[in-house]
Amino acid sequence: MHLLNLGILAHVDAGKTSLTERLLHTVGVIDEIGSVDDGSTQTDSLALERQRGITIKSAVVSFTIGDDFTVNLIDTPGHPDFIAEVERALSVLDGAVLVISAVEGVQAQTRVLMRTLRRLRIPTLVFVNKIDRAGARYASLLRNIAERLTPAIVPMGEVRGPGTRDALFTRFTADRLRAARTDLLAEHDDALLAAYVEGRVSRALFHDALARQTGRALVHPVFFGSAMTGAGVEDLIAGIRELLPPAGGAADGPVSGTVFKVERGPAGEKSAYVRLFSGTLRTRDRVLLRDGQEAKVTAISVFDRGEAVPEPAVTAGRIGKLRGLGDIRVGDSVGVPRRTPSDAGHFSPPTLETVVVPSSPADRRALHLALTRLAEQDPLIGLRQDELRGQVSVSLYGEVQKEVLQATLADEFGVDVLFRETTPLCVERLVGSGTAVEFNGKDPNPFLATVGLRVDPAPPGAGVEFRLEVELGAMPYAFFKAVEDSVRETLAQGIHGWQVIDCTVTMTHCGYSPRQSHAHQGFDKSMSSTGADFRGVTPLVVMDALRAAGTRVHEPMDRFRLEVPSDTLGAVLPLLVREQAVPATTETRGTACVLEGSVPVARVHGLQQRLPGLTRGEGEWECAFDHYAPAAGGTVPERPRTDLNPLDRKEYLLNVTRRVGP
Template sequence: MELNDSKHIRNIGIFAHVDAGKTTTTEQILYHSGRIRSLGSVDAGTAQTDFLEVERSRGISVRAAATRFSWQGATINLVDTPGHVDFLSEVERSLRVMDGAVLIISAVEGVQAQTEVIWHALRERSIPTLIYVNKMDRIGADPLGTLQQIRRLLSPQAAPVQAPFGVEDSFGGAVSLLGEEAGDSEETKAYLQLLEETVAERESLLLLHYLDCGALPKEELKQMLLSLTREGELFPVLFGASNRGIGIEPLMQAMVTLLPPPSTVTDGPVSGVVFRIERDPAMGRIAYVRLYSGVIRNRDSVRNESQQIEEKVTQIRKIDGQKAEDVGLLAAGDIAAVCGWNQARIGDIIGCAKYVPGETRLAVPLLTVQVRWNNEAEYPAVVAALHELADEDPLLDLQWLQEQRELHLKVMGPIQIEVLTHVLHNRYGLKAEFGEPSVIYKETPAQTGEGFIAYTMPKPCWAILRFHIEPGERGSGITFRSIVRPERLLERYQNEVARSVPEALQQGLFGWEVTDLKVTLVEGEHHVWHTHPLDFAVAAPMGIMDGLSRIGVKLLEPMLSFRLSVPEETGGKLMNELILMRGEFDSPVVRQERMEIEGMLPVATSLAFPARFGSLTKGRGVLSTFFAGYRECPPDVKAERVRRGVNPLDQSRYILSVRKALAGT
């Protein structure tokens, strides 16, 4: 392939709620494209893209897996992402490097919680998306009902490009609505009408033609379908049964023809992003890179902009599940695994940042767990192993309290804890246990006020700072600015303060991260002889904590928005449960002997609710939950966590600690 031949490349992610059939669909695609000779099975643990031992034993995907196949002259980089909410961070990282997406929805379960989360993220990034309705052969499959639900809950611009024939045991595939063989059955006509109406609504001249003639010319319909899909303004819906291989080739055809090639800058500077890290027994750390501009070759020294370092490429590999080949070159628009970058981390910008899209934040770990080890001699190995795993998933945010000999991780949920236990045992031969998960709270200023610090003793040092601190809007994070004139406080010292403030706010009065506030540096002073730049890195946390101790803080707790549907007779019992959990909800809506309730729940009170929900509804309820941000806790809720290091409020001890003069430091 020529360097500038990116029009023959597709970078496509496969997304879905857990158990909708992503990995089975990927397996069938690899088989039909000739990439693998025999089909693997998720249930038997032989799927090509489930290569971790825990994935094979559990039958779920926990890591995004990159594979590659060719179809009708195009090369497709396909990323099979996990569907379980506990591994949303893998989905988040994959979204950043995709040019197109296939969203798989079960024809039986329909649109589920994770489906909606992923859909909103795809729309936020305007990623062209195909919707594939799978499991058409299962009992309870309802193609028209699923299509209506997709149009109601996801987008009215979702339109069928196929009409299925048969359903459940009699499902025999789907016929294209764009070909002459579509037929004229009443059901096919209904699907075609939906497609034509959706396309016609996007263009006034077409709409007039449709209203006059009652139909659209096939060629114009095809042309509009292609351009609207690639622009992310229309979402073609296809039907299939992946476990039987039905509907796979039409889906592959749609991936090649309807989803766009990458937009690239071939003659620009190197610009790319690391979206995944793996470890290879022979090659060490492997960085998966999506390149947007330029070319990287074996033995090139490439700048890591995020870390301000240069590292040499030892090998560039194209990865197919567990197989890899050294290709020696990565060109703009493509994805490959780069060996030799031992310092690379997930999210690092390679070369320049100019052409790299921003991040989408989906995964917010709401729980923290403490790691315990059985054998004291294994303590250093457990620390090293968790550091390595946190490199692969930065959201684990390993906190190592050396003084207390404690390790804490942030996690998304219980399945992730189970997987971490598995990985520690299988990869590192370590037996570790995890404590009960506890909720991650945050803090925010209770009112407006000031913090002050005059760090002038013991000499040599001199840093005087005054901060104005005020509450910000919920969800606004941290805003910092300085109104101090450079002649009072040199710009390089002000930069040191700006860098130190977010670090100082990692732990507030109760040990939680402080957020949703505005910090303004209103006064600053340095000394010509006595000041060292690091004095301001020492002084800033003391000034910030002084301010927080004066004005006080409020606790914030994570909230979930929920939607549930239960048989009408169990609705009263469910509402009592929701009230006991401090839930808030709108008036229930009754539809066809089922009660639907929407509202908000604190994470802290509802940790065990999903497990109890099944028994409360005798398995007939449907529950969807989404992270809905942080909200102020009621006054009676108290939560404190152990502080890492010395509290800057204890100024004498804190200064000795950062100067390494405290006993034991």
């Protein structure tokens, strides 16, 4: 029995959920095709998804091809505001189908997804949907795909009657396909190249090379069809079976899996969706989770013919729905942690933030509980609690996500909320290097701990690294761990209140008061150092070092691509200038003008609202996070602090030790 975990990905409204329904109908899982508009699809099960007609949460459904090929199909969101859901699905896929509309063609999110799929080398088929719609294209769309996605495509057939209800996809004969694309495959296959030069490329040799290179994500077969009429869908199913590699993993190996979705049932019970890469997990097994914790699996379901079916075990390659894993979170490992490129983040972090407040003050506690529950399912929600002001902030990708969050809180938790203005989520970078130290037993340090730190800037994307310039045996390891944990926590709010990123923090001094074993030695045992001393003094040292180094606030910047009619450029350019968008390149293509450059994230929403009116609705805008740049303008953006404010020594010591420092 072969098994494949397959993702369906697309730009919003390309028709991937409709394609999922058609696939399930074609293989006999469902008798009637659901409608996105009517809210009757298999995978969009949330009430909010049915109301809005968009996919918000990833969903899993299973079907078989023939008697020996099982597919776990994962339907993912298409709207860029829910890119975190797509990212989590990528970590468990063996292959993917990227859906493109035959009418709209390659869109902004399509390009983001293909770049990521190719970077991660996830085998991908392209399915061009909606060939029956007015305006559907074939030859020009293939050129569009080659120019804007990748030239490494293999058209698997042609479309007859595009743009009509009777549009059909006809698969190329083996000989025609071999004649058309052997040159592309020969670029990656020396044996095929030699056979090509000598004129002895057989059908079998070509097909084997196509399947092998598709499995290595070197080339991408392209199918056309319609989820509405079913045209081309059986050819796509055949391509899934013939060209995508099945899941691997040894059932008798060590248990290793990844959690990509967490949900709660009506009674609050938690279930974790786990892709098992190795081993076999049985009901009542105890399994290792994060931080060395263990939990007992109390129930297992696997996906079979469209449903989650209770089973006593889940084996390598399969997706299991597990109960009993306690405070399991999305992204956690189950068993032996798996380290691959797909474990890292592939998409940009949230770059917007907003304060959410309950409409009724009485719902403040309920709001906190609801947001905590949602954060279990979506780690990138990024809750930020401000106890002093009684506020909660959440990080966002866009305005649609905010609307969905508002509806979810109302529908699922009965909490009506309001949002404050959405603001960019800035960061702080070090200007230079800085050092600071607090010595044990010397005023004004009230803590029984010596901590010295040096902060140095690191290259963009390096993250925060903690190093030691003192001997690891100079004091108990627990004290070093307390310092490192406190450093990372303190850097979440720099001098201006934003997270400090991309720096190296080196411990230069350490010291502690050891516990004395005899009272006659004149040392009170109660005055020995504890982890609390190191956690208490470290924020003061970090802030002094940051002051010495200096920090600069950076705002998030998007990379944009704008295509407008050339005769509207005179009206568009002043708008770009006003919104601080900086075109780096300008290219004329026939009657259109294409501009590419960068723009502050804070200005994107305003641009998107005004561009249609200036371009007669013909402007095509796409953007994605690119980098952080020094915040423009004379006023430095400040973010209210939510910590104990180690910038103010007197206030901090009062909060931590309940006494005023010198």
